[in-house]
Amino acid sequence: MRALWILPGCAMLLAVTSAHAEIAAHERKSGAEFMSPQTQAMQADDASNPGMLAVLDGEAAWNEKAGAANKACADCHGAAEQSMKGVSARYPAFNAATSQPIDVAGQVNQCRTGRQQAQPLRAESRELLALTTYIGLQSRGMSVAPPDDERLTPFRERGKALFNQRLGQLNFSCAHCHEDNWGRKLGSAPIPQAHANAYPIYRLEWQDVGSLQRRLRNCMSGVRAAPYSYGSIEFIELELFLAERARGMAVETPGVRP
Amino acid sequence: MPFEVVGDAIPASLTAEKGDPARGRAIVVDRQKGLCLLCHSGPFPEQRFQGDIAPSLEGAGSRWSEGQLRLRLVDATRLNPDTSMPSYYKIDGLNRVAPAFRGKPILDAAQIEDVMAYLATLRDGPGAQEKP
Numbered sequence: 001m002r003a004l005w006i007l008p009g010c011a012m013l014l015a016v017t018s019a020h021a022e023i024a025a026h027e028r029k030s031g032a033e034f035m036s037p038q039t040q041a042m043q044a045d046d047a048s049n050p051g052m053l054a055v056l057d058g059e060a061a062w063n064e065k066a067g068a069a070n071k072a073c074a075d076c077h078g079a080a081e082q083s084m085k086g087v088s089a090r091y092p093a094f095n096a097a098t099s100q101p102i103d104v105a106g107q108v109n110q111c112r113t114g115r116q117q118a119q120p121l122r123a124e125s126r127e128l129l130a131l132t133t134y135i136g137l138q139s140r141g142m143s144v145a146p147p148d149d150e151r152l153t154p155f156r157e158r159g160k161a162l163f164n165q166r167l168g169q170l171n172f173s174c175a176h177c178h179e180d181n182w183g184r185k186l187g188s189a190p191i192p193q194a195h196a197n198a199y200p201i202y203r204l205e206w207q208d209v210g211s212l213q214r215r216l217r218n219c220m221s222g223v224r225a226a227p228y229s230y231g232s233i234e235f236i237e238l239e240l241f242l243a244e245r246a247r248g249m250a251v252e253t254p255g256v257r258p
Numbered sequence: 259m260p261f262e263v264v265g266d267a268i269p270a271s272l273t274a275e276k277g278d279p280a281r282g283r284a285i286v287v288d289r290q291k292g293l294c295l296l297c298h299s300g301p302f303p304e305q306r307f308q309g310d311i312a313p314s315l316e317g318a319g320s321r322w323s324e325g326q327l328r329l330r331l332v333d334a335t336r337l338n339p340d341t342s343m344p345s346y347y348k349i350d351g352l353n354r355v356a357p358a359f360r361g362k363p364i365l366d367a368a369q370i371e372d373v374m375a376y377l378a379t380l381r382d383g384p385g386a387q388e389k390p
Contacts, residue, residue: 169359170293171352176342181311187289187296188307225354
């Protein structure tokens with residue numbers, strides 16, 4: 001497709017990143033606030049929250065010996081209620097071994113392979129989601145509190161750039177929807193502010209528990225973009241930026257979403 | 259298909275054949291093809307879900323000339339670099355397009371002309387009085 005541009009001084013078309021309306025602290029709302037009262041009630045009551053089934057599976061997996069080391073998570077970490085309290089609220093964190101940031105799922109797999117000498121758990125597998133949901137529950141009600149670690153800064157900055165970059169055939173950035181148009185309706189769906197304080201979630205549309213990365217892959221496919229791979233550095237960078245954006249909000253894991 | 263932008267419009271049709279408003283309306287309400295109602299509302303009483311990100315399409319044909327509507331569809335970022343409206347007839351300068359959609363515009367030239375022909379028929383609503 002060749003365009004004969006006649007309009008002067010208008011060559012700036014490509015991948016425009018521009019100022020989006022960043023959400024002020026007092027305007028921040030959890031995704032739960034955009035849901036129907038029925039879905040809110042389902043999340044609030046542990047007896048009806050389907051994510052609690054993953055928590056129970058996670059507790060069982062926590063205590064199960066695995067790998068050549070024949071050790072359970074509990075053998076090293078003891079009671080998750082103490083040792084895992086606040087972990088999900090501050091992750092992703094900087095991992096000295098790899099000199100890269102790592103999220104909770106990545107850390108679980110690092111212990112699987114390094115400490116238990118077992119096979120890593122597949123992204124979105126039942127067991128990995130069970131463990132990350134169980135670990136996430138131990139931070140429920142705590143404030144999202146990303147660490148003040150300057151080694152994370154360049155990664156978080158790249159996450160911010162990814163958030164503001166246009167993507168896919170529909171050529172939208174995350175910010176177009178989640179900063180410029182939150183609260184409005186995209187067809188039938190209310191657009192939330194994209195806070196990642198409830199993950200892993202049980203999503204009614206999936207009929208299943210899923211990770212933040214699965215949610216982000218859905219958003220990317222929605223604009224007809226090729227999603228980043230599970231565990232990719234781009235996703236960890238986005239997670240770092242989303243955590244900073246949600247600093248101080250309460251962890252809701254396991255969230256329920258439509 | 260080459261096209262020529264003059265001021266804020268593409269005055270010449272992208273195709274030899276004239277667009278068909280009935281086909282254009284069907285594209286506008288189609289959630290996979292036009293996607294317009296993700297963001298816009300308009301005179302579509304049969305459509306339950308309409309977006310509210312963008313102005314209503316009602317009266318678009320009174321507010322804009324055919325050439326202006328054509329450029330708006332082809333590449334709305336030429337009119338407003340920050341717009342969230344997709345560029346329906348652009349394949350350059352896009353980022354990480356999924357394989358199934360790579361190298362293809364959202365709408366082809368004939369579909370652009372159909373949608374444009376339909377929008378030109380929307381002559382009521384706000385702004386209808388502004389033009390003689």
